[in-house]
Amino acid sequence: MTQTRAFDFLRQQLDQFPRKDCLGGKNGKSWTVLSTAEAVKTVDLLSLGLIGQGIAQGDRVAIAAENCLEWALVDLALQQIGAISVPLYPTCTLEDARYILAHAEVKLAFAGNAAQRDKLAAAMAPAPCPIYGLSKIADLPTWRELLKAGETGDEAELTRIRDAITPDQVFTIIYTSGTTGRSKGVMLSHRNVVSTVVSTASHTGLPRGSCRAVSFLPLSHIFERACVHYYLHTGTAVYFSTVEHLSATLSEVRPHTFSAVPRVLEKVYEKLAGKARTLEGFTRKLYIWALHLAEHFEPGTRYSLYDRARYAIARQLVFNKWYQAMGGELRWINVGSAALQPRLARLFWACGVVVSEGYGMTESSPVIAANPFSAEGVRIGTVGVPMPGVEVRFADDGEILVRGDNVMAGYYKEPELTSEVLRSGWLHTGDIGVMEQGYIRITDRKKEMFKTSNGKYIAPQVIENKLKESAYIDQVMVVGDGEKFPSALIVPLFDKIREWCADQGIGYTSDCEMTLHPKVHELIDREIKRFNHFFGSWEHIRKFTLLDRPWCVDQGELAPTLKLRRKVIAERCREVIERMYAHQPELV
Template identity: 70%
Template sequence: MKLERVFDILPRQLERHPRTDCLAAKTGKEWRRLSTEEVADSVNRFSLGLLELGIANGDKVALAADNSIEWVLADLALQQIGAVSVPLYPTMTLDDARYILTHAEVKLAFVGNAALQRKLHEALGKFSCPIYGLSQIEGCPSWTEILAQAKPERQAELERRRDAIQPDDVYTIIYTSGTTGRSKGVMLSHRNVLSTVVATAEFTRLPHGECRALSFLPLSHIFERAGVFYYMYSSAGVYFSSVECLSSALADIRPHTFSAVPRVLEKVHDKLVGKAREFSGFKRRLYLWAVERAERFDPNARHSPLEAAKHALADKLVYRKWRAAMGGELKWINVGSAALQPRLARLFWACGVSVAEGYGMTESAPVISANPFNARDTRIGSVGLPLPGVEVRLADDGEILVRGDNVMLGYYKEPGLTAEALNNGWLHTGDIGVLEHGYLRITDRKKEMFKTSNGKYIAPQALENKLKESAFIDQIMVVGDGQKYAAALIVPLFEKLKEWCAEHGIAYTTDSEMSSHPKIVELIDREIKRFNRYFGNWEHIKKFTLIDKPWCVDAGELAPTLKLRRKVIAERCRAMIENLYAPA
């Protein structure tokens, strides 16, 4: 069948590779699995029920919930009748919810739990709309009540509504969290998202009908949402979980693939490497030898017989246990949203899991470029090659420009901002990059570059990405706008510090106390000096201060995509920054 709209993916799977586990999620201790036929039937009944509620073509409907089968059913049901979904992050603030619900003029909302119901109810205020639960919530009508209203005699009307939807119709409006300023509503069409799904499938060549995929990143972001449709297009079973339950989900599901942000891989890496503490003597030295080899592994290299033998030994003794800890069948991981430390990518490649780092943004639905899953063509440290059908070029100032079917329709109710972002069909990403033999590498955000009092420009992201290659640095924000030199706020990787302290006979007390311990400060200072040599003298980090707890989304210091909210951090750490530039 011809694919023109996102919802066409489901009947395609039903026709070509129907599954018994099209969508699955854990209920209590058991996994609930819906077949492709059951999903299709539920979606159609859901659409019919929405017709009874009077939801019309173009009506905006909010989705505020954690990942679940019901989230996807609602998404597909809304698509079929031409309603426009407006996803909200479960971690959104009350102010953000109030702005989005009002700006989008939502007619209906779905929530995943009681806390979100209360938040949306308060955010709506006098502007009321029906709220339904995607789970059982006391005092809140359930989505199943909508299914119960479905009238089979309106099936012909549903089919007419479905057939009338065009590829360039608005499918969803996603409000970008942004690192500064008010969120903008990105309008994505069926063509936008479907082009990403098909291009990604062609690029990665996930075996059709043979895989189980784990989904735990928020569906409210287009990265995971398009990813789920990519799995469905590839006829992979989609299993929903959460980051908190990742270890048990890996053991239960034994997935072949999933998408992740770098922070997730960092946690997996820390857990694997942290097992060294369980060993002593020769066994510990052997384990650390294998870790060191993995973090230096080059998937592009041709290994000598001796190196191949060493790798085989490390694999037999250590790496195969890592694979078992990740379910035993994991083969492919897509990584996006932020820069991935090269040592992490190398470690996963070393143990036989292909890690493909990519790049994109909500406005490009979302993928622009990605690394292939084969070792020969991947380039660690880059964000890969443009996807099929996506054009990339660099402006005179190095800004990355993108053109293709994946580029958004525009910003909802913002023609001025749309004209600024889209010029002759080219999307201005705001990111600075370089092309090296066709591979794209991101060097900074255009608006985040700053100038020192010496008149030198500094690209903070380039420094931050390099310094995060240190095993002891978890998060970092480079500062120095208008100052004589660059300085940094640094969150250490505390788990690694604990190991280092144990090896050097230093009693570890609390994260807060260790952040000011002279030996720890000396260690981070050595790390900074080690990495400074990769940059010009004017870019060197001259001073730093250590932060005793990680920045997080809930505190507003990170966007939901885990990018630094620099203005928020700078304001909260104003005294620390001022102290970095205080006269000696």
């Protein structure tokens, strides 16, 4: 069976390696697990129920919910009748929801909970379309009513509709996070996502028919949705969860693989680093020694007998405990969406877990490049090699250009914007990078570069990524457009700073007070000066301000993909930035 449409992967699994646990989701304290055959049957009944409600090829249907089994089932059901899903991030604002739903002209919607129902209804007021619940929600019919209605549907009609769907038909419109302006609707075809899934499976070599995966990133982003299809294609069981419940899910499911954004791995690191504060004496020293050793592990290196012995001791006494906390069977992690700090990758590799950092964007469905699943092939600090079937070249200014079956059909209702980024078949990514021995290294976003008053260009992202290599810095944004020198807004890694303050005997009553302490400022100042040596003199961070809380999605400072919304942050920190450029002595 040839897979040319995204929904083909489920039936491929049924034909080649049917599972007892194809898809799973948690309801309360218990798991609902569907076999491959049960998943196929459920998806078909849902498709028939949707047809009975008048949903036809080309109709747009919104899904606003946290990750859950029902999300995936509805998505697959829409795909095989030619309807177009329009996912909404659970955290999107009412204003964004109103724009997306109107722009997409949705005919039907699914809500994950009462809050999402209320948002959908308010966004579509005064005449909302029909809304179904993916769980029991007051005053809403549930998806199970569509399932029930499908029992009397015409299976022959469904087969006819499904067989008529072509690879180039659009099956989803994903509205980008809009870090710089109004969201754009990225139209992705079956061909786009199928190419990504097949190339990813070839690239990773994930064993077929024998693995379990946890899916917890938002299904509203193509990264996780493509991963689900990748799992179906490789015969991997998928258990749906959320970031909030990840720790418990890892223990219960004991997955072999999952996909993550760097922030998830950072939280794991913070938890491990924070544990050191609860230990005392030799145990604490051993733990900190092992953590430091892990941060400097280099996969594929032929270590000396002495170093091998050190890692063996650390693995036996400390690393294995970390590994068991992640389920005890985890072997592979795909990481994307933002730059991964090398120390985090090394820590997981030291524990025996392969970390493959990749690169992509919604417009490329999403994978463009990724690191191999091998110690010999990985290059920490890069985003890997171009995927099979994906062409990459660089414009004169260093912009990454991409061509292949994975490149989007275009922006919905936006032909002019489409023509700006798609030229002669090449997708202009807006990212600046270099190729190093076949591996791509991202240096910055083209639109985020700025010029100082001295006429020097600053690439903020490359400086930010380097500063975040510090064990004491969590988030950072470099500023200084039109100013004499660049400065930085810095969110410290609070757990690590608290640990440092305890060691130094520094007292404080709040995080705000801690960030204002002169000794803490001296610590961060030393870290900045240490990293300034990696850059030209005009790129040196000469002033900084420590902020007392992290930037987050709920406050609008981060996009749902966790990228910085620079304009929002700059406006909210306008007075702080102005003070850094007041006439005061500079750091040297």
